[in-house]
Amino acid sequence: MEFIIKFAQTHETFRVAEIESLAVVEKLDLKIIEYDADSPVCVVQLPSVEDAKRLIKRSILAQSIHELWGQGLTLDELHESVKKNTPHLWPQYKMACFKFDMDAYRGAHTSKGRLAIINTFSYLPFEGPISLSKPNEVFTVFEQWKHNSVPLGIEFPDKIWMGRFLANSARDLVLKYDLKKRDYISTTSMDSELALITANISLAAPGKMFYDPFAGTGSFPIACAHFGAMTWGSDIDGRSMRGDGAKKSLYGNFEQYGLRAGFGDVFTSDMTNSPMRRVPMWDGIVADPPYGVREGLRVLGLKDPEKTPWLIEAGIKKGKDPDYVPPKKPYSFLAMLDDILVFASETLVENGRVSFWMPTANDEDQEIPMPTHPCLETVSVCVQAFYKWSRRLITYRRIPNREVSQAALEAYAARQKVVNTGTSADDLNPFRNGYFKGFKTDE
Amino acid sequence: MKVLTLNFLTCAVKACKSSPASHPLHPKDAELVQDELEVNPDMIVNVLPRLDWTALRTTSSELGFPPLPDQPPTAEELEADDKKLKDLHHLLLETSISEGKLVCGNCGHEYAVKEGIANFLLPSHLV
Ligand SMILES: C[S@@+](CC[C@H](N)C(=O)[O-])C[C@H]1O[C@@H](n2cnc3c(N)ncnc32)[C@H](O)[C@@H]1O
Numbered sequence: 001m002e003f004i005i006k007f008a009q010t011h012e013t014f015r016v017a018e019i020e021s022l023a024v025v026e027k028l029d030l031k032i033i034e035y036d037a038d039s040p041v042c043v044v045q046l047p048s049v050e051d052a053k054r055l056i057k058r059s060i061l062a063q064s065i066h067e068l069w070g071q072g073l074t075l076d077e078l079h080e081s082v083k084k085n086t087p088h089l090w091p092q093y094k095m096a097c098f099k100f101d102m103d104a105y106r107g108a109h110t111s112k113g114r115l116a117i118i119n120t121f122s123y124l125p126f127e128g129p130i131s132l133s134k135p136n137e138v139f140t141v142f143e144q145w146k147h148n149s150v151p152l153g154i155e156f157p158d159k160i161w162m163g164r165f166l167a168n169s170a171r172d173l174v175l176k177y178d179l180k181k182r183d184y185i186s187t188t189s190m191d192s193e194l195a196l197i198t199a200n201i202s203l204a205a206p207g208k209m210f211y212d213p214f215a216g217t218g219s220f221p222i223a224c225a226h227f228g229a230m231t232w233g234s235d236i237d238g239r240s241m242r243g244d245g246a247k248k249s250l251y252g253n254f255e256q257y258g259l260r261a262g263f264g265d266v267f268t269s270d271m272t273n274s275p276m277r278r279v280p281m282w283d284g285i286v287a288d289p290p291y292g293v294r295e296g297l298r299v300l301g302l303k304d305p306e307k308t309p310w311l312i313e314a315g316i317k318k319g320k321d322p323d324y325v326p327p328k329k330p331y332s333f334l335a336m337l338d339d340i341l342v343f344a345s346e347t348l349v350e351n352g353r354v355s356f357w358m359p360t361a362n363d364e365d366q367e368i369p370m371p372t373h374p375c376l377e378t379v380s381v382c383v384q385a386f387y388k389w390s391r392r393l394i395t396y397r398r399i400p401n402r403e404v405s406q407a408a409l410e411a412y413a414a415r416q417k418v419v420n421t422g423t424s425a426d427d428l429n430p431f432r433n434g435y436f437k438g439f440k441t442d443e
Numbered sequence: 444m445k446v447l448t449l450n451f452l453t454c455a456v457k458a459c460k461s462s463p464a465s466h467p468l469h470p471k472d473a474e475l476v477q478d479e480l481e482v483n484p485d486m487i488v489n490v491l492p493r494l495d496w497t498a499l500r501t502t503s504s505e506l507g508f509p510p511l512p513d514q515p516p517t518a519e520e521l522e523a524d525d526k527k528l529k530d531l532h533h534l535l536l537e538t539s540i541s542e543g544k545l546v547c548g549n550c551g552h553e554y555a556v557k558e559g560i561a562n563f564l565l566p567s568h569l570v
Contacts, residue, residue: 315566
């Protein structure tokens with residue numbers, strides 16, 4: 001059977017990644033029949049109406065799903081296709097309380113014009129009452145118009161579909177988890193929409209265990225917990241998770257949303273000196289590592305141990321004091337990306353996913369290469385564009401060991417040996433470099 | 444910090460990772476809290492093969508729980524025996540260390556736990 005997915009008009013490059021991930025979560029046999037990033041209408045194939053409802057129920061980027069009744073480049077073609085494909089369905093809706101709707105993307109109709117189009121469907125033998133407020137069945141005519149069709153005086157849409165409404169998505173969660181209404185946030189909290197999408201793409205689901213090694217205020221763990229996963233988080237900055245305590249803390253956020261059951265733990269730790277055992281245990285790893293835009297990325301250690309022996313001494317003497325703050329040194333963003341992949345390859349279960357955010361390029365358009373690892377296969381790359389820069393959400397799947405190429409593993413190990421480890425955050429961080437040169441931001 | 448989490452962690456010092464003595468970390472002066480949580484059978488069954496059972500037995504006895512069997516229960520056993528499931532749930536997810544220390548059996552380093560949050564940051568000589 002074919003269905004129409006109507007997407008919200010935002011985050012276009014995330015749409016297919018999200019829908020395909022939800023098909024994996026729900027174990028659905030999904031085929032995308034027709035999709036163009038330029039249009040919010042997507043036609044997919046699924047075995048049943050029930051499957052269509054399951055596919056959409058967690059989606060953030062879809063708005064709704066509809067049983068496809070017909071399509072065409074013109075209204076006449078649409079009618080032909082409805083008459084050819086759906087007569088066997090008509091009797092079911094003979095007495096149904098129904099209405100017709102129009103959804104014209106980039107187009108406009110007068111109410112008279114809408115009515116005229118709707119009336120062209122009068123051949124459908126529907127005898128039930130029409131109800132605009134409480135219909136049991138809604139038939140929607142979707143149109144796709146050219147860009148600027150209204151000022152250009154274009155008369156007809158490029159493409160038309162008609163479908164019977166089946167279900168809404170979970171898009172209202174974006175409001176439920178809106179940062180403006182969250183008790184504890186910081187400047188780097190991930191907005192609710194993208195956090196929820198990240199949770200979907202990384203396949204968060206009941207019974208699964210998820211981890212965010214850069215947890216901060218917990219946006220990702222909360223989104224994953226919403227979808228039923230049990231979640232863990234850590235951060236080099238313990239204060240970012242503790243906040244001011246009680247309501248104003250990462251755990252407070254879990255309580256605010258009634259997600260206590262999805263809270264595993266949080267702890268303070270440097271991603272590059274993690275206490276995590278290296279055995280497969282995570283179903284998913286989600287992260288928004290520091291890009292070093294506002295401050296250089298830091299890890300535990302001394303920048304210049306020879307020049308600062310007293311810092312080592314202080315660590316030996318006072319390392320156990322509860323108030324001792326260990327020194328940190330600059331670190332390369334690229335090295336951190338590699339560290340994340342190595343960590344993921346060692347701690348993800350088979351087919352588990354790691355999803356993380358990284359900048360696409362510095363502002364000189366030097367693309368920051370996507371890190372790779374022989375045990376991880378790229379699932380999707382989604383881009384969020386800002387005014388002067390963009391970032392991408394990259395998702396990998398842990399390939400089962402028996403499918404990993406031994407030669408690739410050896411080559412990778414050899415390459416890791418020669419990767420240099422410099423000391424200045426600027427040398428090591430192409431994004432930060434470009435950002436400061438290009439934008440002349442204060443520092 | 445939940446008992447389950449403790450089972451996933453070891454000493455943050457890199458040189459300790461390969462030593463069997465670094466796992467599990469040993470609770471010291473630990474204050475325990477019990478937090479009632481709904482049982483999540485799928486999650487427990489899922490986590491079962493990922494546990495280091497021997498380490499869990501050590502932790503459980505160090506925290507004063509009755510001894511665990513030598514072998515972990517199977518998923519079928521847990522599904523058939525509600526009490527077994529609840530006991531394991533209680534130990535893994537409802538029991539946490541709120542205050543105290545976690546000590547590495549290899550290097551002796553102590554990690555502080557405050558308000559349930561453990562701190563694994565290392566001084567420079569251990570990085
Ligand atoms: C972009 S923020 C993530 C924000 C988080 N997603 C949230 O919703 O609040 C990056 C976080 O990484 C943490 N961080 C920086 N360096 C780290 C390191 N070496 N290891 C672990 N966490 C680190 C920072 O303290 C910060 O909280």
